Amino acid sequence: MRTVHTLKELRAMLRSYRQQGKRIGLVPTMGHLHEGHISLVRKAREAADIVVTTIFVNPMQFGITEDLDTYPRTLQEDQDRLDAAGSTLVFAPSNEEIYPQGLARQTRVVVPEVSEGHCGASRPGHFEGVATVVTMLFNMVQPDIAVFGEKDYQQLAVIRKLTRDLMIPVEVIGSPTVREDDGLAKSSRNSFLTEEQRAIAPVIYRTLKNTAEQIRKGRNDFVTLEKEANEALSEAGLRPDYFNIANSLTLKPASAEDTELTLLVAAFLGTTRLIDNLSISR
Ligand code: AMP
Numbered sequence: 001m002r003t004v005h006t007l008k009e010l011r012a013m014l015r016s017y018r019q020q021g022k023r024i025g026l027v028p029t030m031g032h033l034h035e036g037h038i039s040l041v042r043k044a045r046e047a048a049d050i051v052v053t054t055i056f057v058n059p060m061q062f063g064i065t066e067d068l069d070t071y072p073r074t075l076q077e078d079q080d081r082l083d084a085a086g087s088t089l090v091f092a093p094s095n096e097e098i099y100p101q102g103l104a105r106q107t108r109v110v111v112p113e114v115s116e117g118h119c120g121a122s123r124p125g126h127f128e129g130v131a132t133v134v135t136m137l138f139n140m141v142q143p144d145i146a147v148f149g150e151k152d153y154q155q156l157a158v159i160r161k162l163t164r165d166l167m168i169p170v171e172v173i174g175s176p177t178v179r180e181d182d183g184l185a186k187s188s189r190n191s192f193l194t195e196e197q198r199a200i201a202p203v204i205y206r207t208l209k210n211t212a213e214q215i216r217k218g219r220n221d222f223v224t225l226e227k228e229a230n231e232a233l234s235e236a237g238l239r240p241d242y243f244n245i246a247n248s249l250t251l252k253p254a255s256a257e258d259t260e261l262t263l264l265v266a267a268f269l270g271t272t273r274l275i276d277n278l279s280i281s282r
Pocket residue numbers: 028029030031035036037039040147148149150151152175176177178179185186187188
């Protein structure tokens with residue numbers, strides 16, 4: 001496995017793979033890799049001959065008060081894990097390589113509707129940053145397929161929409177959330193948790209499951225269910241940002257007639273913000 005840091009090197013490598021008729025898969029990440037990321041690489045490997053994993057902590061998707069500076073950066077360990085998982089190439093560019101003119105002068109991609117609400121409401125500009133960098137990565141790598149985690153459900157919806165709307169010829173594949181034994185969704189940010197916070201964190205998934213169970217039993221009073229879920233999170237010592245019951249496709253608030261629902265949650269433990277979601281059919 002090779003690691004390259006510049007677009008020039010990336011393009012040279014990709015040119016040679018393409019000449020050999022290889023099918024190219026892309027897995028974008030921000031690094032500090034765990035089993036969740038690795039599952040995406042394995043899935044990409046099943047659908048493509050070459051897997052390009054990108055490691056880039058994208059400054060455009062972080063708000064000014066967010067954890068850009070402290071976000072864990074562990075390139076050497078990441079490379080070892082990716083090599084073992086079957087990644088062919090790692091692209092780990094600098095900020096200057098991706099945004100040579102700086103963020104303020106960068107053309108941006110705005111995805112309406114699915115970007116609004118949920119994390120879009122709490123993190124203004126976040127999905128604009130995600131959509132912009134993912135569009136750029138699609139153009140840089142020109143993959144046949146790209147794999148993203150369902151862990152970031154709204155992000156996946158944003159990427160599916162931008163791919164369709166901008167007619168980018170890539171197949172976007174969603175991959176299920178990988179969890180710890182106690183249900184906590186694996187996340188690079190879990191390493192920020194103290195022992196005490198880590199013990200509380202599984203309440204997020206437990207609350208998703210409890211709420212899903214209530215809906216399966218026939219409850220349709222979604223606003224009350226959301227309130228109860230927020231209370232359960234608060235009682236456990238979390239600070240809920242939102243707990244929303246949405247239509248799985250539009251991500252708009254669910255109505256009693258909807259059959260495909262997604263429960264989306266974001267909550268703070270100390271300064272660490274964790275997200276999770278659960279989809280149900282009924
Ligand atoms: P990140 O490095 O957090 O930007 O995530 C990179 C990719 O890995 C995104 O497509 C995420 O949705 C995905 N991902 C993160 N955590 C998990 C997880 N626990 N299970 C599956 N995919 C994940």
